[in-house]
Structures are given as C-alpha cells and as structure tokens.
Amino acid sequence: MxxxxxxxxxxxxxxxxxxxxxxxxxxxxxxxxxxxxxxxxxxxxxxxxxxxxxxxxxxxxxxxxxxxxxxxxxxxxxxxxxxxxxxxxxxxxxxxxxxxxxxxxxxxxxxxxxxxxxxxxxxxxxxxxxxxxxxxxxxxxxxxxxxxxxxxxxxxxxxxxxxxxxxxxxxxxxxxxxxxxxxxxxxxxxxxxxxxxxxxxxxxxxxxxxxxxxxxxxxxxxxxxxxxxxxxxxxxxxxxxxxxxxxxxxxxxxxxxxxYWRSGDYLGIGAGAHSYKQQQDNGALGCRWQNEKSPATYMERVLKSGQAVVEREQSDPAKAVAEFMFLGLRMTRGISAQEFSRRFGKKPAEFYPQIRDWLEGGLMEQKDERLRLTRRGLLVANSIFVDFV
Ligand code: SF4
CATH class of the missing domain: 3.80.30.20 (tm_1862 like domain)
Known part of the structure; x- marks a missing residue:
C-alpha cells in the first residue's frame, strides 16, 4: 500500500x-x-x-x-x-x-x-x-x-x-x-x-x-x-x-x-519544476503539476502566494498505466508484473497485447515476475515506448 x-x-x-x-x-x-x-x-x-x-x-x-x-x-x-x-x-x-x-x-x-x-x-x-x-x-x-x-x-x-x-x-x-x-x-x-x-x-x-x-x-x-x-x-x-x-x-x-522511474512521489520547487503525487492507496492514479517557467515571474508569484503552479493534471487510468510502463521499462530490472496487477487490476499483456510480440521477437523478456527490455530492446526503447502512449 x-x-x-x-x-x-x-x-x-x-x-x-x-x-x-x-x-x-x-x-x-x-x-x-x-x-x-x-x-x-x-x-x-x-x-x-x-x-x-x-x-x-x-x-x-x-x-x-x-x-x-x-x-x-x-x-x-x-x-x-x-x-x-x-x-x-x-x-x-x-x-x-x-x-x-x-x-x-x-x-x-x-x-x-x-x-x-x-x-x-x-x-x-x-x-x-x-x-x-x-x-x-x-x-x-x-x-x-x-x-x-x-x-x-x-x-x-x-x-x-x-x-x-x-x-x-x-x-x-x-x-x-x-x-x-x-x-x-x-x-x-x-x-x-x-x-x-x-x-x-x-x-x-x-x-x-x-x-x-x-x-x-x-x-x-x-x-x-x-x-x-x-x-x-x-x-x-x-x-x-x-x-x-x-x-x-x-x-x-x-x-x-x-x-522517478518507479513512479514515486516527488516535490519539485523552483522555476518550471515538476511534481508528482500518487493519489490512491494502491498508487493507480496520480496528480502532476508544473511551476511557472520564467524565474522572474516565479519569484513574484511565490512572494505573493507561496506557490507558482501554472498547470495541474490528474492522470486518467490509461495514462497512469502508460507512465508506469514506459518509466519502469527504462530500468534494466524492468517492472514488477505483480505490482502492475496490484495497481491496475489486470496483467500488463491484458492492457498491451503487443507485449507478446515483443517477447517473441526478443525485444522483451520475462524472468520470474519481472518484465524487462532485452539489450536489443533497449536499443530501440523509444520506438517501443511510443506504443504505450
Ligand atoms: S544551457 Fe545550462 S542547463 Fe542547458 S545544457 Fe547548457 S549548461 Fe546545461
């Protein structure tokens, strides 16, 4: 939890x-x-x-x-x-x-x-x-x-x-x-x-x-x-x-x-800084926000109200799943399929059937309960990540 x-x-x-x-x-x-x-x-x-x-x-x-x-x-x-x-x-x-x-x-x-x-x-x-x-x-x-x-x-x-x-x-x-x-x-x-x-x-x-x-x-x-x-x-x-x-x-x-890659909470302060906070007890959804980018305007806003947030976005379930995948697969240890199911209620391949092709094509591998990109998969990671968004 x-x-x-x-x-x-x-x-x-x-x-x-x-x-x-x-x-x-x-x-x-x-x-x-x-x-x-x-x-x-x-x-x-x-x-x-x-x-x-x-x-x-x-x-x-x-x-x-x-x-x-x-x-x-x-x-x-x-x-x-x-x-x-x-x-x-x-x-x-x-x-x-x-x-x-x-x-x-x-x-x-x-x-x-x-x-x-x-x-x-x-x-x-x-x-x-x-x-x-x-x-x-x-x-x-x-x-x-x-x-x-x-x-x-x-x-x-x-x-x-x-x-x-x-x-x-x-x-x-x-x-x-x-x-x-x-x-x-x-x-x-x-x-x-x-x-x-x-x-x-x-x-x-x-x-x-x-x-x-x-x-x-x-x-x-x-x-x-x-x-x-x-x-x-x-x-x-x-x-x-x-x-x-x-x-x-x-x-x-x-x-x-x-x-960051494990979709943990982070607080960003300063001009243009981003923040993220999980919002449900199972970590399925989260909220992202971003500060004003111009340092001068950032300082003015903080002086007035203590904050300088200009954009806030609640992640919808589809986006939260995609983020979990493309952030987690950046790491060579990949993602935990169990954690995925706990957070999102389904198995990764139920959301993304293409995972079966990547496994067969040698771009991805599953060891125990971890799903990760192979060395070859990491070389073309960006083209795989496009499929999540
Ligand atoms: S402009 Fe500044 S932040 Fe950007 S790459 Fe150069 S040193 Fe780094």
Whole structure:
C-alpha cells in the first residue's frame, strides 16, 4: 500500500546558466546578474508553504536533487540555507541522498568543500566530452582541462559518491573519440556514469541548423556501435547498466532518479519544476503539476502566494498505466508484473497485447515476475515506448 506518509524526493531547480548551449531545451536562463539571494528566498518560501500542507507535512525525504540550469552557480552558503530549512520542515531518511549538479568551470575546491560541509553527499559533474573540438561544437563554456580539474577536486573534497555525465552520438564524433572519453572518465574511478545520446530538440538552435541541413545526426549503425561500446567498456570496469543512460557500481545508482522511474512521489520547487503525487492507496492514479517557467515571474508569484503552479493534471487510468510502463521499462530490472496487477487490476499483456510480440521477437523478456527490455530492446526503447502512449 502506498501511504501518504511514505518517503518522497525533493527536486530543487536552479535555472541559471553562464551561457546557453545550442542543444539545450531545459528551463535554463542566462541573465546579466543572477539574483541568487532573491531566488533562494523564493525557493525556501515555496518549500515552507508545501510543508504546511497535510499531504507533505512530516513526510520523510529520501533524496534531494539540485538540478538546472547550473546549480553550481549558487554558493555553498545558499545551498546550505535550503538544506538547513529542509531539515526543519521534513524528516530525513537516515541514508538521504543529496545530489548537486556541477558544471566544470563554475566550481573550485572551496565550492566542493563548502557543498560537502553543508550536507551535499553526491556530485554530478557535467563533463559531456573531453574532446576540445566537440566541447566547442556543443557550445560548452568549459574546457576539457576544467573537467579534469573538477573531477580531481571532487575527490579531494572527500566526495566518494559522484557521477560523470557524458554525451555521445555528437555529429562529428568518432568511435575513437568516444573510446577516449570513456577511458578518461574511468580514470577518475566514478561509481556512477551517465551517457546520454544527443537528441536534437525542437526549438533549439541545433534544431534550426538541422532543418537547414547544416548538422546531421550520426547514421543509426554508428549510434548503435557507440551504445554497445559504452555498455561493454563500462561493464568491464564494474559499472553495470541500470537504466537506458545510466551505469553504476552495485549499490551506487541514483536513488533520486530511481524514484522517478518507479513512479514515486516527488516535490519539485523552483522555476518550471515538476511534481508528482500518487493519489490512491494502491498508487493507480496520480496528480502532476508544473511551476511557472520564467524565474522572474516565479519569484513574484511565490512572494505573493507561496506557490507558482501554472498547470495541474490528474492522470486518467490509461495514462497512469502508460507512465508506469514506459518509466519502469527504462530500468534494466524492468517492472514488477505483480505490482502492475496490484495497481491496475489486470496483467500488463491484458492492457498491451503487443507485449507478446515483443517477447517473441526478443525485444522483451520475462524472468520470474519481472518484465524487462532485452539489450536489443533497449536499443530501440523509444520506438517501443511510443506504443504505450
Ligand atoms: S549548461 Fe546545461 S542547463 Fe545550462 S544551457 Fe547548457 S545544457 Fe542547458
């Protein structure tokens, strides 16, 4: 049974960046001067407002994630104020995971030590690639040396738990480039690594250039070869794939993200942040809502009413089933067929007869009561997920 008092995750969105990368469709903004104190004040006010409500009050925090934008544009003092307030508003799981995303070039040793002192216990470093020409193509403001420095310093600051983010399938990237990126990232012995396939999102400068024929995706067979190289290289060093884009040593997966994929409750604060809360005792239905995206308007609204929600959506049963499937199947352990039946009252194949074809075609497999995508299925996961919506 899912109880309202069960643990939840807190997401804190810091929407500011030093410059806008041409492939980025996140809610990130470049401003002449980051209003750090004002924005931090709004975050604390919004969090305190939620904590007064019966449905969040007294609940246990399993994880906190500072994402962006670039959270490392905020000082350890600001991050510390949010954490201090969260301790007074919620109870904390004994093993609470507190992650902060940091971009090389925005942090030094003092920053990392400061984040650690105020309670952050996991850092995610956005290295993306160690090849200078590819960093330039991606419009990243940092250099490969700054990534190396950040990864060295994160160790020195005493962070055992950290992740390296890489991007692959970049136009102009070769298998040799990717091999070099993986080797370099692994030389820092990260317990966790994320490797994201570059996608060209609508509305971005890359999308315009793509439409004008100035940039092209890599051929599909090269992307597949890259995905296989990543899986083989990482598994040789003990980093097992546990989600489409995520690899970790046993026990070092991101608890925060696993909560998303398992359709657990999360509260998002900050400009454009999303939240989700299960609504029935069996977890069959849920409610999602989203905050105002513009940081300036977000701050105004929170100052007036303590909240900045602009969209709210109750999931209907069909949507809830689809979400459970495509979020859960992102993980290599897949979904529990028993949990599915408990939540939705039927077996997965009764909702989706295509599951039988995927099982026969080797894209899916059922082991004990778990249903999951095979290695081949994970390569074409997006085309399978389309069938759920
Ligand atoms: S640093 Fe990250 S959030 Fe900021 S613009 Fe680049 S990709 Fe987007």
């Amino acid at each position: 899912v109880s309202e008092k069960e643990g939840f995750s807190l997401y804190v969105h810091i929407p500011y960046c030093v410059s806008k990368c041409p492939y980025c469709d996140f809610n990130s903004h470049v401003v002449p001067k980051i209003p750090e104190d004002e924005y931090n004040g709004a975050l604390i006010q919004e969090m305190a407002c939620y904590a007064q409500r019966e449905d969040w009050r007294g609940r246990k925090l399993k994880s906190i994630f500072f994402g962006g934008g670039t959270p490392s544009t905020f000082s350890p003092a600001s991050i510390g104020k949010i954490l201090e307030r969260s301790v007074s508003l919620f109870t904390f799981d004994r093993d609470v995971e507190i992650t902060l995303e940091a971009n090389p070039g925005t942090v030094d040793g003092a920053h990392f030590s400061g984040y650690r002192s105020c309670g952050v216990n996991r850092i995610s470093i956005g290295a993306q690639t160690f090849q200078s020409r590819l960093l330039k193509f991606l419009g990243r403001v940092h250099t490969a040396d700054e990534s190396r420095e950040a990864l060295k310093t994160v160790h020195q600051a005493g962070f055992e738990n950290f992740s390296v983010d890489l991007i692959y399938a970049i136009p102009g990237q070769s298998l040799a480039d990717l091999k070099a990126d993986l080797e370099e990232a692994l030389s820092f012995h990260p317990p966790h690594l994320s490797a994201y396939n570059l996608t060209i999102e609508e509305g971005t400068p890359f999308h315009r250039e793509y439409r004008q024929g100035k940039i092209r995706n890599l051929p599909e067979e090269e992307e597949i070869a890259m995905a296989e190289l990543i899986g083989e290289t990482l598994s040789r060093t003990g980093l097992e794939r546990y989600e489409i884009s995520n690899y970790a040593r046993p026990g070092w997966h991101s608890r925060h993200n696993v909560n």
